[in-house]
Amino acid sequence: MSTPGSLATFNINDGYLEGIVRGYHLNLLSGSDYTNLTQCDVLEDLKLALQNTTGYGADFMSDEHPPLYTTTIQEHATQLMISQFEYIRRNSVQPLTKFLEFITYGYMIDNVVLLITGAMHDRNIAELVNKCHPLGVFPAMEAIAVENQSVEDIYNTVLIDTPLAPYMKGCLTDAGGSLDEKEMEVVRNTLYKAYLEDFDRYCTEELGGITGEVMHQLLEFEADRRAINITLNSFNTDLQKEDRVNLYPKLGLLYPVCTEKLAKADDPEEVVKAVMELAKEYSKYMQSLSSESDKTLEDSFFEHEVALHQRSFEQQFGYAIFYSYFKLKEQEIRNILWIAECILQDHKNEINHYIPLDVVV
Amino acid sequence: MDVTNSTFKYTDLEIFFIEISPYTFANLGAALAISLSVMAAAWGIALTGTTILGQAVSSPRIRTKNIISVIFCEALAIYGIITAIIVQLKIKDTQVFYGSDYFAGFAIFWSGLLVGFSNLACGIAVGVAGSSAAIADAANPELFIKVLVIEIFASALGLFGLIVGIVQANAADFGLNKFPLM
Numbered sequence: 001m002s003t004p005g006s007l008a009t010f011n012i013n014d015g016y017l018e019g020i021v022r023g024y025h026l027n028l029l030s031g032s033d034y035t036n037l038t039q040c041d042v043l044e045d046l047k048l049a050l051q052n053t054t055g056y057g058a059d060f061m062s063d064e065h066p067p068l069y070t071t072t073i074q075e076h077a078t079q080l081m082i083s084q085f086e087y088i089r090r091n092s093v094q095p096l097t098k099f100l101e102f103i104t105y106g107y108m109i110d111n112v113v114l115l116i117t118g119a120m121h122d123r124n125i126a127e128l129v130n131k132c133h134p135l136g137v138f139p140a141m142e143a144i145a146v147e148n149q150s151v152e153d154i155y156n157t158v159l160i161d162t163p164l165a166p167y168m169k170g171c172l173t174d175a176g177g178s179l180d181e182k183e184m185e186v187v188r189n190t191l192y193k194a195y196l197e198d199f200d201r202y203c204t205e206e207l208g209g210i211t212g213e214v215m216h217q218l219l220e221f222e223a224d225r226r227a228i229n230i231t232l233n234s235f236n237t238d239l240q241k242e243d244r245v246n247l248y249p250k251l252g253l254l255y256p257v258c259t260e261k262l263a264k265a266d267d268p269e270e271v272v273k274a275v276m277e278l279a280k281e282y283s284k285y286m287q288s289l290s291s292e293s294d295k296t297l298e299d300s301f302f303e304h305e306v307a308l309h310q311r312s313f314e315q316q317f318g319y320a321i322f323y324s325y326f327k328l329k330e331q332e333i334r335n336i337l338w339i340a341e342c343i344l345q346d347h348k349n350e351i352n353h354y355i356p357l358d359v360v361v
Numbered sequence: 362m363d364v365t366n367s368t369f370k371y372t373d374l375e376i377f378f379i380e381i382s383p384y385t386f387a388n389l390g391a392a393l394a395i396s397l398s399v400m401a402a403a404w405g406i407a408l409t410g411t412t413i414l415g416q417a418v419s420s421p422r423i424r425t426k427n428i429i430s431v432i433f434c435e436a437l438a439i440y441g442i443i444t445a446i447i448v449q450l451k452i453k454d455t456q457v458f459y460g461s462d463y464f465a466g467f468a469i470f471w472s473g474l475l476v477g478f479s480n481l482a483c484g485i486a487v488g489v490a491g492s493s494a495a496i497a498d499a500a501n502p503e504l505f506i507k508v509l510v511i512e513i514f515a516s517a518l519g520l521f522g523l524i525v526g527i528v529q530a531n532a533a534d535f536g537l538n539k540f541p542l543m
Contacts, residue, residue: 007489008404008408008485008488008489011407011408011409011411011412011488011492012407012408012411015407015408015410015411015412015415015492016411016412016414016415017415018412018415019411019412019413019414019415019416019417019418019495019496020415020418020419022415022416022419022496022499022500023415023416023418023419023420023499024419026419026420026499026500027419316492316493316496
């Protein structure tokens with residue numbers, strides 16, 4: 001079957017995996033679990049508290065001895081998430097397999113940028129490959145991390161065989177030559193823009209149905225968030241306004257009217273004005289830009305994203321829950337890392353600034 | 362039944378239907394009753410069974426209670442067997458076909474079709490409802506009994522089909538020898 005199947009046929013191919021993912025979702029850390037974590041005084045207590053939860057289990061980090069580091073905790077938690085992803089991927093059939101591969105392309109883009117940036121700074125190749133996100137590995141990764149290559153060289157030798165090949169078209173038109181940090185950000189944003197647009201096209205046109213509807217909403221928010229962040233980060237840099245327009249994905253509530261205004265903006269005030277006028281849904285988040293508020297814009301966006309992902313579980317017989325679960329799991333790992341860092345550095349007053357996963361928007 | 366030598370003027374379409382033996386329709390009806398009902402049960406069990414299996418990995422407590430969704434689907438196959446066996450007992454050999462034999466053939470055919478398709482609809486409904494019930498049960502154990510009421514209503518559809526089908530097939534009687542063809 002090339003589509004996920006409707007109400008009466010979805011379960012035949014994907015019913016078991018939907019049950020599995022919903023089970024993983026039920027075992028995400030709850031409010032009371034987070035309370036227990038925030039009350040720990042040392043990282044060993046944190047590890048014991050995590051071992052008491054059903055999501056992590058008594059085997060979590062069982063062979064790690066003190067002194068523990070926050071990176072160790074993050075690595076083990078990420079390893080758990082990856083084993084869950086691999087279990088689902090191995091048991092899936094098309095088109096769910098293709099959908100799950102689409103999820104990995106985002107990580108691939110981050111890995112490619114990491115390798116090229118590392119090569120520019122003459123880092124050890126093996127070390128860089130270890131730092132890559134395991135969900136985004138592809139063959140011949142080490143060949144990227146060779147210095148003094150232009151984008152075209154990297155494309156022709158390595159990336160042309162990967163699924164990222166069609167997304168490189170936007171980067172190849174730039175003049176060749178060696179790359180620097182700012183250009184790598186432009187490359188990353190161009191790749192991600194092409195990836196979001198392709199993912200949206202795949203979900204709405206090829207998969208359709210409930211999957212298309214829910215994924216479209218999730219990807220729209222992702223695109224809007226990127227547009228606002230690119231605009232805010234591009235002030236006081238060399239990025240020209242014409243180039244800025246090319247980095248905004250062609251989807252989302254802000255496209256096309258508001259992105260035109262954002263492309264011409266010169267300071268955060270104009271961004272706030274444009275968004276509040278044309279995209280009422282995000283206006284309450286803009287307050288953190290204009291006034292002194294407790295939450296940063298990034299945190300508000302994380303909360304909105306978590307609420308959207310939690311809502312996607314209300315629909316059965318769609319693939320969006322797979323995408324949403326892994327985004328929520330990533331957020332949970334970020335939360336655990338935040339709490340661990342606060343415990344380690346004794347910043348107990350900041351410890352409650354993680355993003356709770358039961359927020360309602 | 363050969364009517365080429367009769368005195369009554371039949372149209373071609375009438376001849377077509379008269380020349381087809383009523384046993385064709387009767388046996389086809391019995392076959393449809395059982396096969397469509399079994400297809401319904403299989404479809405329903407596939408829909409609900411996969412979700413129960415998937416959710417049971419993380420919440421093993423739902424296993425026993427959710428078997429009832431599978432039992433509801435299984436009941437549809439039983440309805441099909443009941444219909445098929447009841448109508449098969451009515452199919453007797455006769456030598457000359459009377460009007461009542463043609464009636465019997467058609468009655469059994471349509472009753473089989475009726476039971477088959479109503480069970481098919483019921484099977485899909487119970488399957489989808491059972492799948493959602495398993496997910497709700499895994500999330501919150503108190504929900505299960507309430508969600509079960511929805512499934513009970515869905516499974517009543519198959520019962521309606523069975524009742525009407527049996528009533529319809531009851532009038533069929535091969536060998537009654539009434540209403541000779543002219």
